[in-house]
Amino acid sequence: MTTRRAVLAGAAAWLAPGARAAEAPPVVACPAGRFTGTRTGKVATFRGMRYGHAARFAAPVAEPPATLPVFAQRPGPACPQRGKRRPQDENCLTLNVWTAAGANAGLPVIVWIHGGAYAFGSANDDVTDGTQLAARDDVVVVSVNHRLNAFGYLYLGGVDPDCGASANAGQLDLVLALRWVRANIAAFGGDPARVTLIGQSGGGGKIATLLAMPSARGLFQRAVTMSGQQVTVSNTERATERARAFMTACGVTDVAALRGLPAERLVAALDAPDPFERSPLYTGPVLDGVIIDRHPFSPDAAPGARSVTMMLGGTRDETRDFFDPVSTEMRELSWETLPDPLAAELPVPIPPSLVIETYRRHLPHASPAEVFYAATTDGRSWRPQIEEAEALARAGTPAYVYQLDFASPTRPGRGAFHGLDIALLFGTFDATDAGTGTGSAARALSREMQDRIIAFAAHGSPGWPPYRPTQRATMIFDAHTQVVRDPRRWQRLLFAPYPYTQPGS
DSSP states (O other): OOOHHHHHHHHHTTSOTTOOTTTSOOEEEETTEEEEOEEETTEEEEEEEEOEEOOTTSOOEEOOOOSSOEEOBSOOOBOSOSSSOOSBOSOOOEEEEEESSOTTOOEEEEEEEOOSTTTOOOTTOGGGOOHHHHTTSSOEEEEEOOOOHHHHHOOOTTTOGGGGGGGGHHHHHHHHHHHHHHHHGGGGTEEEEEEEEEEETHHHHHHHHHTTOGGGTTSOSEEEEESOOOSSOBOHHHHHHHHHHHHHHHTOSSHHHHHHSOHHHHHHHTTSBOSSSSSBOOOOOBOOSSSSOSOSSSSSOOHHHHTSEEEEEEETTGGGGTSOTTSHHHHTOOTTTSHHHHHHHOSSOOOHHHHHHHHHHHOTTOOHHHHHHHHHIIIIIIHHHHHHHHHHHHTTOOEEEEEEOOOOSSSTTOOSOTTHHHHHHHTOTTSTTOOSOSSHHHHHHHHHHHHHHHHHHHHSOOSSOOOOTTTOEEEEESSSOEEEESTTHHHHHHHTTSOOOOTTO
């Protein structure tokens, strides 16, 4: 067993001879090279370490070992995308590490995969800074940048057979990053045999997709998906139609011309209407038969899912993050106008009249907007989590389920919205997007969630019963944390008879 004294001794080995811990930057030597980071208290941070290179629409290649010392003190770029994240570069294959341990301390490793669907996001957001989590002394934290949207998930194999890797290039980036972790993380104090992937929203979907990829087998032992599932992936026919629509929006007719366009043109073309969804163009993983050889959780759990231990969670009021409660659309919603927007958001062929009738019967004092939020959360966000949990239970694979009921104290009307559990996991209460506030209730709940997830990363169990169809044990995280059997039972039974269709598939 690794003792705390041994951990501290290993940390001291990073210092320059005769230097004090508060003054010297941390230095780690590993197979990838020699990296100099920064220090915040007892936590050493290494940012922007390159794990690979990415030519446009091609599979990534590993970064060769650095022959000169590397200053890993600035974040690497995010993949090109809409929004404020800067810098951006399509050659964005870098990762960050936070650790308070010395070399070979053997701590469990948490690898964070950011959300943002498959279209945007970054490993460098303040709300997912790993300093506070690593300061617990119990885990090493890693976050990964990878290719997104058309750079990582545009299927061009139906247009040019030489571009077969293009649809799942972002997933291959993650596989390459996990190989880097396996080869190098011991030097940062981590145990390469105890790697837990955690991802929220699109990050959870990426993790579920990795479970259906033979190349990802054995690279991680546990997985936590937070409000993010991927029951099925897109087929090649629809993915090809989306690629053609994208090329038309770019004003090109062949892949060679598409390769030559500036990145800004590709980002702008993402606003093209999707041929199958009432939304901008969808880009996501594709069942190409090679990189992904089956759906993650249809008709059952993929072999990769049965070989890891999973935790699946979500928030009670997911869709209150997607539709502004003070918007005219939501304030003016009535019982007469509710059916159409409700049907548009439910990926199950259930009559909206039945949904409204059932929710009004169980929630007689709810307004039309409150029924909209509750029903879309249950039928759109929660339903795929149930699909995955039930598939794992049928396979006899332990899975642990949680639900966050803690309501945001800083965003009135949002409740326990989509993404609120991110800051609770990382302890980043002061981040702009946290939504948790900085009060004692949020801090106590954060500590509880961290304890449970760290225990899961270390030992494979968070300390509550696994999900079984006979009980459906679910940990409710709130001011009063408790295990509840089969929460939201009537909602589950309402949607159960209707087949679920994964958006974008």
